[in-house]
Amino acid sequence: MTYRATVHSDKDFGLSLVPPLRIPLHQAARLEWINLKDFHALEQLRGSSQRQIVFRVSSDDIHEMNQRRWNRTLQLEILMVE
Numbered sequence: 001m002t003y004r005a006t007v008h009s010d011k012d013f014g015l016s017l018v019p020p021l022r023i024p025l026h027q028a029a030r031l032e033w034i035n036l037k038d039f040h041a042l043e044q045l046r047g048s049s050q051r052q053i054v055f056r057v058s059s060d061d062i063h064e065m066n067q068r069r070w071n072r073t074l075q076l077e078i079l080m081v082e
Helices: none
Strands: 003-010 016-017 027-033 049-067 069-081
Touching: 016 027
Parallel strands: 027 069
Antiparallel strands: 003 016, 003 049, 049 069
């Protein structure tokens, strides 16, 4: 499955989704853009600049940290920048 989303630059994580990913309160989620370096237009986003992208989820790993806490890591592959 592929997805279309708006992204903006995030100094700590590379790209962030707009609006942000909605996750349950008992989860922490991390987005890993596995091929961001292949898309120079996205690497150069600054400030409030936004772009539309098409991407797919390569993996979705969920690990139980304790009874009330789960960590989720999504590896995302960018297919196209619009």
